[in-house]
Amino acid sequence: MMNIKPTNFRYVLLLVSGLLITTLSLAQEKQQKTTTSRSGGSYSAGHAWFLNTGFGFSNHGIPFYIGGEYTGFHPDISVGGVFSYHNRWDNHKDRSAWTLSAVGNYHFNRLLNLSSEWDVYAGANVGFYGYSHANTGFGGGIQVGGRWFITDLIGLNLQFGGGTVSGGQFGVTFRL
Numbered sequence: 001m002m003n004i005k006p007t008n009f010r011y012v013l014l015l016v017s018g019l020l021i022t023t024l025s026l027a028q029e030k031q032q033k034t035t036t037s038r039s040g041g042s043y044s045a046g047h048a049w050f051l052n053t054g055f056g057f058s059n060h061g062i063p064f065y066i067g068g069e070y071t072g073f074h075p076d077i078s079v080g081g082v083f084s085y086h087n088r089w090d091n092h093k094d095r096s097a098w099t100l101s102a103v104g105n106y107h108f109n110r111l112l113n114l115s116s117e118w119d120v121y122a123g124a125n126v127g128f129y130g131y132s133h134a135n136t137g138f139g140g141g142i143q144v145g146g147r148w149f150i151t152d153l154i155g156l157n158l159q160f161g162g163g164t165v166s167g168g169q170f171g172v173t174f175r176l
Contacts, residue, residue: 054171100129
């Protein structure tokens with residue numbers, strides 16, 4: 001049976017909580033930009049950056065991820081990076097895995113005539129990965145996901161795909 005080492009999980013949970021609180025504070029302080037119409041608008045709603053953070057789905061522990069996407073150079077494409085990490089206690093050994101990847105996504109909002117409240121995307125990632133019990137390497141994957149912005153600045157994100165330490169991710173997205 002797999003057991004997650006409690007002390008490592010507490011540190012990850014503390015880190016995620018701190019990042020979330022800091023980001024929420026910064027998002028509230030930031031002067032609100034003029035946004036596009038909420039019907040048939042841009043997925044970025046006039047904001048140039050997305051900050052994503054949350055947890056992943058995996059049968060090897062509970063991964064944590066944080067990443068950013070730049071949305072300002074094309075109305076339907078974003079590029080960015082993501083860092084994923086997980087730690088688990090398995091067979092009396094401390095095991096960890098991480099990825100550092102570049103990501104690119106195509107956003108279907110204009111094509112599907114979706115409001116800026118929603119963001120449906122698909123893309124690819126490529127980067128480095130490492131495991132405490134094996135070699136570091138280079139790999140890639142594809143992803144598909146969606147976001148629902150509950151305010152103009154804060155949304156919930158659900159993504160499925162490979163190339164990270166998890167098969168999927170659930171978290172929060174902030175428009176900056």
